[in-house]
Amino acid sequence: xxxxxxxxxxxxxxxxxxxxxxxxxxxxxxxxxxxxxxxxxxxxxxxxxxxxxxxxxxxxxxxxxxxxxxxxxxxxxxxxxxxxxxxxxxxxxxxxxxxxxxxxxxxxxxxxxxxxxxxxxxxxxxxxxxxxxxxxxxxxxxxx
Amino acid sequence: xxxxxxxxxxxxxxxxxxxxxxxxxxxxxxxxxxxxxxxxxxxxxxxxxxxxxxxxxxxxxxxxxxxxxxxxxxxxxxxxxxxxxxxxxxxxxxxxxxxxxxxxxxxxxxxxxxxxxxxxxxxxxxxxxxxxxxxxxxxxxxxxxxxxxxxxx
Numbered sequence: 001x002x003x004x005x006x007x008x009x010x011x012x013x014x015x016x017x018x019x020x021x022x023x024x025x026x027x028x029x030x031x032x033x034x035x036x037x038x039x040x041x042x043x044x045x046x047x048x049x050x051x052x053x054x055x056x057x058x059x060x061x062x063x064x065x066x067x068x069x070x071x072x073x074x075x076x077x078x079x080x081x082x083x084x085x086x087x088x089x090x091x092x093x094x095x096x097x098x099x100x101x102x103x104x105x106x107x108x109x110x111x112x113x114x115x116x117x118x119x120x121x122x123x124x125x126x127x128x129x130x131x132x133x134x135x136x137x138x139x140x141x142x143x144x
Numbered sequence: 145x146x147x148x149x150x151x152x153x154x155x156x157x158x159x160x161x162x163x164x165x166x167x168x169x170x171x172x173x174x175x176x177x178x179x180x181x182x183x184x185x186x187x188x189x190x191x192x193x194x195x196x197x198x199x200x201x202x203x204x205x206x207x208x209x210x211x212x213x214x215x216x217x218x219x220x221x222x223x224x225x226x227x228x229x230x231x232x233x234x235x236x237x238x239x240x241x242x243x244x245x246x247x248x249x250x251x252x253x254x255x256x257x258x259x260x261x262x263x264x265x266x267x268x269x270x271x272x273x274x275x276x277x278x279x280x281x282x283x284x285x286x287x288x289x290x291x292x293x294x295x296x297x
Contacts, residue, residue: 070197096200097201
């Protein structure tokens, strides 16, 4: 999946000052840097807000997975407003509801539970990226 | 459908339903059956739910629990805080909103209707209601709380 058009755009929340926003970004880094670096492209939400051409082109051509920290769902909404397709909307709150023992705390530096929650979320995202890849391959896309 | 008193501060709009009474802490009390029952439905105000943040978990005292006014009725865990909610009136819990177990976000999405917390059987609604604020009085209290919050931010 080296061709950019065959990648999945990962768009985390850009919320400032809340642990749930920090978890969304930590999960995005984990996917894009460690779990699926060749299959994903990290897109900064602020670039979509600014209408930056590369970011907008990425979400226009690649399916996106959004990770939101709160109910405002800024990441999902911004991808749609930018003409992109959200393949899956994830929220940190839903992940936390499934893992109550992993309460995220801290903002600049997440606590251990927050980092673990980010890892859980990242693994779910990585699996979704793989599913999207398999689906494209099944439809005769260029992805092997 | 209830009518609302409404105020907008900065980007936030807060509503107060006019068909029920309130505690100063931001808990509403709706008389369920005016024909003689002393049952009341209880929930969070729009201001309290917005102030507290997205709800992750709700834990309400079980049916059969007897509460004095001020006793803890429910615990809410939000993305910002853990909130202990005091019972606005004394009584016995007779019903808990079953929808909140799977959908605690109803407290945020529909605080005056589907996001209700519990139904209490009061010993005497007439006596209990005297301790509560009418919608206009609570609206003033809420406005003061909003202003104070703005000064602190």
